Amino acid sequence: MTVPSSSYKATAAPIAADTDAPARASLGELAQRHLSKLVVAPSFAAILVFVYGFILWTVYISFTNSRMLPSYDLVGAEAYEKLWRIDRWYVAIENLLIFGGLFIGVSLAIGIVLAVLLDQRIRGEGVLRTIYLYPMALSFIVTGTAWKWILNPTIGIQEFVRDLGFPDFTFDWIVQQDTAVYTLVIAAVWQSSGFVMALFLAALRGVDQEIIKAAYLDGASLPRIYWGIVLPSVRPVFMSAFVILAHLAVKSYDLVVALTGGGPGYASDLPATFMYEMTFRRNQIAIGSASAMMMLATVVAIIVPYLYSELKGGKRV
Amino acid sequence: MSSLTSALPPAEGMGPRVARWGLYLILLLFAAYYLLPLVVMVSTSFKSLDEIRTGSLLSLPRDISTDAWTYAWTRACIGADCRGMAPYFMNSLVIVVPAVIISTLFGALNGYALTKWRFRGANVIFAMILFGSFLPSQVMLLPMAQTLGFLGLAGSAAGLILVHVVYGLAFTTLFFRNYYVSIPDDLVKAATIDGAGFFQIFTKIMLPLSLPIMVVTIIWQFTQIWNDFLFGASFAAGGAQPVTVALNNLVNTTTGVKQYNVDMAAAMIAGLPTLVVYALAGKYFIRGLTAGSVKG
Numbered sequence: 001m002t003v004p005s006s007s008y009k010a011t012a013a014p015i016a017a018d019t020d021a022p023a024r025a026s027l028g029e030l031a032q033r034h035l036s037k038l039v040v041a042p043s044f045a046a047i048l049v050f051v052y053g054f055i056l057w058t059v060y061i062s063f064t065n066s067r068m069l070p071s072y073d074l075v076g077a078e079a080y081e082k083l084w085r086i087d088r089w090y091v092a093i094e095n096l097l098i099f100g101g102l103f104i105g106v107s108l109a110i111g112i113v114l115a116v117l118l119d120q121r122i123r124g125e126g127v128l129r130t131i132y133l134y135p136m137a138l139s140f141i142v143t144g145t146a147w148k149w150i151l152n153p154t155i156g157i158q159e160f161v162r163d164l165g166f167p168d169f170t171f172d173w174i175v176q177q178d179t180a181v182y183t184l185v186i187a188a189v190w191q192s193s194g195f196v197m198a199l200f201l202a203a204l205r206g207v208d209q210e211i212i213k214a215a216y217l218d219g220a221s222l223p224r225i226y227w228g229i230v231l232p233s234v235r236p237v238f239m240s241a242f243v244i245l246a247h248l249a250v251k252s253y254d255l256v257v258a259l260t261g262g263g264p265g266y267a268s269d270l271p272a273t274f275m276y277e278m279t280f281r282r283n284q285i286a287i288g289s290a291s292a293m294m295m296l297a298t299v300v301a302i303i304v305p306y307l308y309s310e311l312k313g314g315k316r317v
Numbered sequence: 318m319s320s321l322t323s324a325l326p327p328a329e330g331m332g333p334r335v336a337r338w339g340l341y342l343i344l345l346l347f348a349a350y351y352l353l354p355l356v357v358m359v360s361t362s363f364k365s366l367d368e369i370r371t372g373s374l375l376s377l378p379r380d381i382s383t384d385a386w387t388y389a390w391t392r393a394c395i396g397a398d399c400r401g402m403a404p405y406f407m408n409s410l411v412i413v414v415p416a417v418i419i420s421t422l423f424g425a426l427n428g429y430a431l432t433k434w435r436f437r438g439a440n441v442i443f444a445m446i447l448f449g450s451f452l453p454s455q456v457m458l459l460p461m462a463q464t465l466g467f468l469g470l471a472g473s474a475a476g477l478i479l480v481h482v483v484y485g486l487a488f489t490t491l492f493f494r495n496y497y498v499s500i501p502d503d504l505v506k507a508a509t510i511d512g513a514g515f516f517q518i519f520t521k522i523m524l525p526l527s528l529p530i531m532v533v534t535i536i537w538q539f540t541q542i543w544n545d546f547l548f549g550a551s552f553a554a555g556g557a558q559p560v561t562v563a564l565n566n567l568v569n570t571t572t573g574v575k576q577y578n579v580d581m582a583a584a585m586i587a588g589l590p591t592l593v594v595y596a597l598a599g600k601y602f603i604r605g606l607t608a609g610s611v612k613g
Contacts, residue, residue, distance in 0.1 A: 035515045036434030039426050043486050044442050050483045051449035054460035061459060070463060110347075117344055130599050131348045134355070137595035137602055139544035141589035145568050145580055146354035147359070150374065155577070160374040194351065198607055221532045251453050254546045257565065275455045280551065285459060293454040304453050 016060050034062060055296065062289035074103045079286035088266050089291065092274040095181045098268065100249035102185045103192075107245055108238070110189065111196025117227055118197070119204050129201075132194035140191060144258025149172075151259070180260050180268035189256055203234040217299055243306045250298050271295050338438075362386060363580035369577055384562060385578035389586060393564045393579055394570055402586050404556065405563035409543060411474050416481035417538040423482070423535060424489020430522050432497040433491070433505045434515065450487030458551050465552055472554030480552060481542045488541075489534050492605065496530035497523065529601075536598055537605035540591045560587045598610055 067076045114132060118125055135143060150156045153172035161169040173179035179280050207230055250281055251271035260268040261278070269277075271291060279288030361369060362385050363378040372379075391401040427446075431439050462471070463482060470476030500523070508518045549559040558566075564587045568580050595602055 019413075036430040037436050038440075039515075043423050043490065044446065046483045047446050047449050047486060050461070050464075051452065051457065052445075054457040055452070057460040058456045083329065088499050088556050112537040114344075114347060117340055120340060122340070122344065128344055128348055129603075130596075131351050133349060133599070133603060133606075134592070135542055135594055136606060137591050137599070139546060139591070141544075141546050141565050142584045143354050143358075143446045145564070145584035146358040149577060149581075150354065150396075155369075161564055163373055190351065190354070198603055200400075202607055208517060214486070247451065249456075257550075258568075266601055270362070272453070272455055276458075276547075279459055289459060292453070292458070295453045296456045297449065299453050303448075307448075313339060314333075 002014050008290065032267045058289045062286060064286055066289070068283035068285070068286035079290040083287050083294070086287070088215060088269060088284050089274060091266055092269040092271045092291075095184075095268060096270050098181055099184050099188070099252070100246060102182070103153055103188045103249050104242060104245045106185065107193045107196050108190045110193040110202050111241065112231070114193070114197040115204055116230075117201035120199055129198070132197055134194075135191040136195050140187070141255040143191070144187065144255065147190075148259055151183050151186075151315045174260060175264060177264055177267040180264060182260060184252070184255055184268060184270075187259055188249075188252065189253075192245065196245070199237055199241050199244075200234065203237040205229060237305065239309075243302060247299060248301045249301075252297055272300075284308075324605055331375055358581045358584055358588075361578055362389075362585050364576060366574070367575060385576070386586070387574075389567075389579045389582040391581060393567055393576075395545065395558075395566045398556065402560065402563060402567070402583050403592045405558055405560045406586065408553075408557055408563075409560040411607060412477045412481065413539060413542045416485065416542050417535055418480045419478070420482045420485035420538055421531065421534050424491075424493045425524070425527060425531070426519070427486070428493025428495075428497045429519050430492050431456040432479070432500075433502065433518070433523075443490070446490055447487050450484070450491075454484070454547055458547075459480065459541040464553060467569050472557055474553075474557055476552055477557075479546060480548050481538075481545070484548075485538050485541065490536060492530055492534045493527070493535070496527065501527060533601045533605045536601050539594060540602060543591050563587075591597065 018270055044229060060072070060074075061070055061078050063074050064071050065078065067074055067285065118128060151171075151174040153159070153170075153175060156171075158169060158171040160169070174183045211229060215229055222230070251272060252270055253276070256262055256268060256270050256273045262273045264270040266274075271294065275288050275291045275295065277288075278284040278291060279305075357374060360375075360377050363381045364372065365380070366380050368379060389401060390403050392399060392488075393401045395402070395405065417436050465471045465476040468476070468479075470479060484514065494578070504522060505518055508522055513521065544561065545559065546561045546565065549562040550565070553559060553562060564583050567583050
C-alpha cells in the first residue's frame with residue numbers, strides 16, 4: 001500500500017482559519033455542529049480502537065511471555081532480548097537494509113530517468129505511461145507467479161539464454177542463499193519504479209516554464225537545464241518518493257511470500273515475514289509482537305521527521 | 318491533485334533525429350521490461366503442458382488452448398479443495414463490494430463533515446485518522462485476530478469486510494476531504510440560509526459534485542481490497558479465503574506434476590478484475606496514487 005504524502009499537504013494547508021470562523025458563526029446551529037461530530041465519530045472511534053488501541057495491545061503482548069496463545073503475564077523485555085538473539089532476525093534486518101537500500105536507490109533512478117525521457121514530447125506518452133504503471137494495479141501475489149517462473153533457473157531466463165546458445169549462462173539468484181534477496185529487488189523495482197516516474201513527471205510539469213525558456217535562450221544545454229534547474233526545483237518530490245519507498249520496503253510482505261517464501265531456508269526473510277512466521281506459525285507470539293514493534297519504530301523514525309519538516313514550512317514545491 | 322494529461326514539456330529542444338530514435342528505443346525497452354511478466358503469464362496460460370516443456374519462456378503459444386483456464390477456474394486444487402478458483406473469486410467479490418461501498422460512503426461523509434462543518438479539533442482528528450494508515454499493519458494483526466474471534470467473525474467474510482472498511486477509512490477520508498476543501502464554503506453557506514440541513518446539503522449539493530473523486534476512491538479501494546493478501550492470509554480460514562490467498566496456495570501446492578499453465582491461468586483470473594479496471598479507468602487510479610503528493 002502506498003500512502004501518498006498528500007496527507008501532510010492537507011494538514012499543512014487547511015482552509016485559512018478566517019474563512020472558517022464566519023462560516024461557523026452563520027451556520028452555527030448547535031445541533032448541526034453536533035451532527036458533524038456525530039458523523040465523524042464512528043470512524044474516529046474505529047481508528048482509535050483498531051489502530052491506536054491495537055498498537056498498545058501489541059506493545060503489551062510484547063512484554064509478556066505469550067507463546068501459542070496471548071498471555072497477559074508481564075515478564076519485562078524478555079521477548080526483545082530473545083528477539084535480538086535469534087539469527088533469523090538478524091538475517092531479516094540485514095536483508096531489509098540491502099533490499100531497502102537498493103530498492104529505493106534503483107527505483108528513484110529509474111523513475112527520474114523515465115520521467116525526464118517521457119517529458120520530451122513523446123508520441124504515445126499516454127500508452128507508455130499506462131504500461132509503466134500497470135504493475136501497481138496488480139497484486140504481487142499475481143505477478144509474483146510470473147516472476148517466480150522467469151527467475152527459476154530450470155525454466156526461466158537462465159534456460160532461455162542457454163537455449164539461445166550460451167550453455168554456461170547462469171542466472172540462479174533465486175535458489176542461492178546469498179543472492180535470493182536481490183531477486184526481491186528486481187521484482188520490487190519492477191513494481192514501484194513506474195509509480196516514482198509518475199510522481200516526478202507530475203512535478204516536472206509543474207516547473208515554471210519561463211525559467212526554463214530563459215535558460216534555454218541563454219544557451220544552456222538540455223541536460224544542464226535538467227541537472228541544474230529542473231531537478232533541484234523538484235527536490236521535495238525526492239523526499240516524498242523516498243519516504244513512500246522506504247515505507248513500502250519496511251512493509252514488504254506479499255513480495256517475499258510470492259517470490260521466495262523467505263527461502264532458501266530463511267535467507268530472504270524480511271521483518272514482515274519474520275513477524276508473521278513467529279506470530280502465526282511458530283507459536284512465539286511475544287517475539288512476533290516484539291518484532292512488530294521494531295517495524296513500527298522504523299516506520300515512525302522515517303515518517304515523523306518527514307511529517308515534521310513538511311508541517312514546519314515545506315509548503316513550497 | 319495533479320493532472321498528468323496536461324502535456325506541456327518544459328524543454329523545447331528537439332535535438333537531432335538520432336537522439337530521438339535513441340530516446341524511443343530506451344522507452345520501448347523499459348516498456349518491454351514492464352510488460353515481460355504479463356506477457357509470460359498470458360502466453361503460458363494459453364499453452365499446453367507439452368508446449369511448455371518443449372518451447373521457451375518467451376515463445377507465443379502455437380495452438381491456443383483454454384484448457385488451463387477452464388481447469389484453473391473449475392477444478393484446480395487449492396489445498397485439498399478441488400473446486401478451482403471460482404468459489405474464491407466469489408469470496409473476494411463478496412468481501413470487496415460491501416467493503417468498497419461502506420468505506421467510500423464513510424469517507425465522503427467524513428470529508429464533508431471535516432471541511433464544511435468544522436468543529437474544534439477537526440484537524441487533529443483528521444491527522445490521527447491519517448497517521449494510522451502509515452503504520453505497518455503488522456502491529457495490528459494479532460489484536461485484530463483476537464478481536465475478530467471475540468466478535469465471532471473469525472475466518473468469515475464479514476470479518477474481512479470490517480477490517481477493510483476500518484483500514485480503508487484513512488484513504489477514503491483523505492480523498493474526499495482534499496476534494497471538498499476546494500469546493501467553496503459559500504455554496505454550503507447559501508444552502509443553509511435557504512434552510513437546508515446537514516444531510517440535505519450532502520445529498521443535494523456535495524454528492525452531485527463528487528463524481529470524479531467518487532470514481533477515484535472506488536477504484537482505489539477496489540484495487541487495494543481485491544489485491545490484499547496479508548489480511549486475507551491472517552484472518553480468513555479455509556473456504557472463506559479471498560482469491561489472492563487461494564492463488565498463493567494453488568501455486569505452492571506441490572502434489573503431482575507442476576502445471577505451470579494452470580498456475581498462470583489462475584494468476585490471470587486473480588489479476589483480471591484489477592487489470593480490467595486499470596485498463597478502463599487507469600487515469601483515476603493514477604490520480605489516487607499521486608493524490609496530492611505533488612502539487613500541480
